[in-house]
Amino acid sequence: MSCPSSPLIENYLREASFWHVANIGQGCKLDMKLISAFVERWRPETHTFHLPREECTITLEDVQLQLGLPVDGFVLTESAQSADWGAICYDLLGAILDTIYGGRIDMGWLQDTFLALGDDSTEVERVRYARAYILQIFRGYLMPDVTVRFSVVSKIVF
Template identity: 85%
Template sequence: MSGPLSPLIENYLREVSFWHVATIGRGCKLDSKLISALIERWRPETHTFHLPCGECTITLEDVQLQLGLPVDGSTLTGSV
């Protein structure tokens, strides 16, 4: 994220329990070689990484567990 969010957006993110996602990665150093290696192994047609040990994909459940997102609300579809 390039800078602080506006108070209006910050309030919306807090209201939907998504504020902590906006702060992920702040202060973390990205490993460009690792990211490049993963990009090279990504297959968009199957949505998987092709690794020496086999195929691997990231599921919504993986994202939910890693980010600690709440999943106890209604599903949102379309424009909000």
């Protein structure tokens, strides 16, 4: 993440159950040797860590406990199809990206467009900033190897 979340959007992040995720890494020291050891023991074909005594995997409950994300309630199962991604982009974020490929947005544009939130910002601006921040959370923490689509943020309602 390019910067910590603004206190002005804390309530929106809490309402969307992303407050805990937004604070990952704050005051946390990473042990690169430990991370390297786990990376070497990860087997992507079985989605498990191969440890000296047995195998270990990460469960949905582990994710819930570590990230504080809810794993019960409504699920996202549909695919968002749209002919006018620019209109969706403007509706959700208040700005339009020059090129949108099938709902995919460029994270560099997102960071450049939502640099800082002023103390005099309106509620609409804060909601849009919170949505942009949540998209950055998806790209930075939750799914760093995939492209974030608008269908993800369109389900986040404040």
